[in-house]
Amino acid sequence: MxxxxxxxGFGWRAVQVFTVLVYIFMFAPIVVVIVLSFNASQFGGxxxxxxxxxxxxxxxxxxxxxxxxxxxxxxxxxxxxVCSVLGILAALALVRYEFPGKEWVNTILIAPALVPETVLGxxxxxxxxxxxxxxxxxxxxxxxxxxxxPYVVLVVQARLIGVKRVYEExxxxxxxxxxxxxxxxxxxLIMPAIVASVLLVFTISFDNITASMFxxxxxxxxxxxxxxxxxxxxxxxxxxxxxxxxxxVTVGLPLLGGGLAxxxxxxxx
Amino acid sequence: xxxxxxxAADRRRPWLLLAPSLITLFVLMIxxxxxxxxxxxxxxxxxxxxxxxxxxxxxxxxxxDPFYHMFLWKTIRVSAITAILCALLGYPxxxxxxxxxxxxxxxxxxxxIVPFWISFTIRTFSWIHILGEQGAINVTLLKLGLIxxxxxxxxxxGAVIMGMIHFLLPxxxxxxxxxxxxxxxxxxxxxxxxxxxxxxxxxxxxxxLSLPGLMAGLLLCFVLAAGSYVTxxxxxxTRDALFGNIIFDTIMGExxxxxxxxxxxxxxxxxxxxxxxxSRYMGLSRVFKGLGG
Numbered sequence: 010m011x012x013x014x015x016x017x018g019f020g021w022r023a024v025q026v027f028t029v030l031v032y033i034f035m036f037a038p039i040v041v042v043i044v045l046s047f048n049a050s051q052f053g054g055x056x057x058x059x060x061x062x063x064x065x066x067x068x069x070x071x072x073x074x075x076x077x078x079x080x081x082x083x084x085x086x087x088x089x090x091v092c093s094v095l096g097i098l099a100a101l102a103l104v105r106y107e108f109p110g111k112e113w114v115n116t117i118l119i120a121p122a123l124v125p126e127t128v129l130g131x132x133x134x135x136x137x138x139x140x141x142x143x144x145x146x147x148x149x150x151x152x153x154x155x156x157x158x159p160y161v162v163l164v165v166q167a168r169l170i171g172v173k174r175v176y177e178e179x180x181x182x183x184x185x186x187x188x189x190x191x192x193x194x195x196x197x198l199i200m201p202a203i204v205a206s207v208l209l210v211f212t213i214s215f216d217n218i219t220a221s222m223f224x225x226x227x228x229x230x231x232x233x234x235x236x237x238x239x240x241x242x243x244x245x246x247x248x249x250x251x252x253x254x255x256x257x258v259t260v261g262l263p264l265l266g267g268g269l270a271x272x273x274x275x276x277x278x
Numbered sequence: 279x280x281x282x283x284x285x286a287a288d289r290r291r292p293w294l295l296l297a298p299s300l301i302t303l304f305v306l307m308i309x310x311x312x313x314x315x316x317x318x319x320x321x322x323x324x325x326x327x328x329x330x331x332x333x334x335x336x337x338x339x340x341x342x343d344p345f346y347h348m349f350l351w352k353t354i355r356v357s358a359i360t361a362i363l364c365a366l367l368g369y370p371x372x373x374x375x376x377x378x379x380x381x382x383x384x385x386x387x388x389x390x391i392v393p394f395w396i397s398f399t400i401r402t403f404s405w406i407h408i409l410g411e412q413g414a415i416n417v418t419l420l421k422l423g424l425i426x427x428x429x430x431x432x433x434x435x436g437a438v439i440m441g442m443i444h445f446l447l448p449x450x451x452x453x454x455x456x457x458x459x460x461x462x463x464x465x466x467x468x469x470x471x472x473x474x475x476x477x478x479x480x481x482x483x484x485x486x487l488s489l490p491g492l493m494a495g496l497l498l499c500f501v502l503a504a505g506s507y508v509t510x511x512x513x514x515x516t517r518d519a520l521f522g523n524i525i526f527d528t529i530m531g532e533x534x535x536x537x538x539x540x541x542x543x544x545x546x547x548x549x550x551x552x553x554x555x556x557s558r559y560m561g562l563s564r565v566f567k568g569l570g571g
Contacts, residue, residue: 028374031367038404054412095299102295117303125505125549127522131542132310139313155306216397218508233399240403252400259395
């Protein structure tokens with residue numbers, strides 16, 4: 010016991026203090042946005058001149074923000090449903106079957122996470138230019154599906170590896186067909202991973218800006234591109250209020266989802 | 279041997295499950311990169327118009343124009359600085375989280391995930407409130423009377439690097455954390471019993487064994503930094519543009535599709551080469567693990 014001095018002494022103290030500073034570095038700017046969103050001042054920065062909910066009220070009347078919110082919401086919902094289905098099927102194949110060329114398939118499925126988004130953005134635009142198709146919202150959906158697919162595959166794969174095959178084999182030997190086995194045994198067991206990946210895809214889509222700047226139809230703004238174009242005009246306090254609302258939604262949803270997943274995991278056991 | 283007793287239907291099944299994803303990625307990712315290659319040999323006529331003839335003009339332009347070299351070099355430099363600073367900041371933090379005996383360690387881990395949920399755009403522009411003329415640092419220093427003029431920190435290369443570190447640090451910490459967490463603690467105890475000081479045990483055992491995680495973190499940070507163009511747009515001036523900004527301007531601004539395709543391929547080849555060198559020595563599986571974490 011006394012031998013383990015890796016977590017004591019001056020060096021360890023210094024590491025602890027440093028780590029606290031790193032966490033402050035990560036969260037201080039975000040806290041500042043939240044605090045400034047309640048600033049009564051008509052400018053977006055410091056100093057604080059008083060507490061006010063004025064900017065939230067103003068935000069609720071901002072037509073283009075509301076429209077961008079609806080667009081992003083629609084794209085994110087469609088993306089997360091389709092992408093999760095695709096990803097679950099692919100993960101099943103990768104974990105439950107042996108086949109030639111598996112390494113290659115794996116690499117292709119993960120590739121969209123490693124290829125620079127700028128390149129993917131340009132590529133998809135070239136494709137529809139090549140095919141003489143107009144830029145519609147579906148392009149945004151398709152693009153987001155591609156961007157988020159690796160994450161679904163990785164998350165569901167990790168969970169599937171932990172689900173023992175014997176349960177499925179037992180169901181099969183008791184006369185269930187493949188589909189019944191999947192529905193009654195596999196699906197409930199990987200439900201936490203599915204909930205997690207649906208939420209992950211939702212956040213990835215809702216938050217995407219780099220590639221969306223290429224793909225969005227002209228005149229259509231998603232939530233992040235709307236913020237970017239607001240920033241170009243001025244750093245208004247409205248942006249802080251909008252940022253705060255988005256933080257509440259995107260942090261609150263996964264936390265809720267995580268709780269839900271834990272609850273499902275418990276009841277599935 | 280097992281394969282021989284599998285029926286044709288059994289062998290087809292995984293491909294049926296994979297088909298939707300593979301077709302999607304083929305049409306949306308692989309095919310477009312092919313089209314990109316073709317476009318890079320087309321002739322640019324005027325904004326939005328290109329002639330479908332074979333020319334190497336775009337590639338020659340890229341190879342001879344110092345404008346492109348300057349931005350490519352700057353992108354490599356800025357990304358390398360970002361990745362190294364992420365490692366310097368992230369390693370001690372990851373070590374601390376892995377080694378701590380703190381009871382609520384999960385809170386520390388959860389806090390590492392939370393930034394991924396917060397909009398990238400918001401995290402980036404939040405630095406305007408820290409570094410800007412009306413930002414926390416300048417307002418505080420002015421009030422204390424330490425400076426009489428606000429320091430010009432925003433819209434500089436430093437601000438761009440700061441924003442990228444802020445967004446990439448969680449990737450680095452998670453990668454290193456997973457590596458350190460996987461080290462058998464008995465090895466550290468053994469080193470200590472055999473007479474190593476705490477410092478020696480770290481340099482001889484923990485550091486070498488966590489190196490693959492550190493390298494994976496460096497690769498991810500470098501690749502993601504080099505591909506970004508929104509951070510310079512929000513936190514930098516026009517002088518601080520990166521290669522991604524040049525691509526965006528060439529395509530969305532000048533509507534020069536052939537040159538835009540060429541530059542995109544350059545970025546893809548550059549980052550692909552970096553990843554290939556990495557995977558030659560480390561294997562890519564660790565990066566997948568880091569992404570999944």
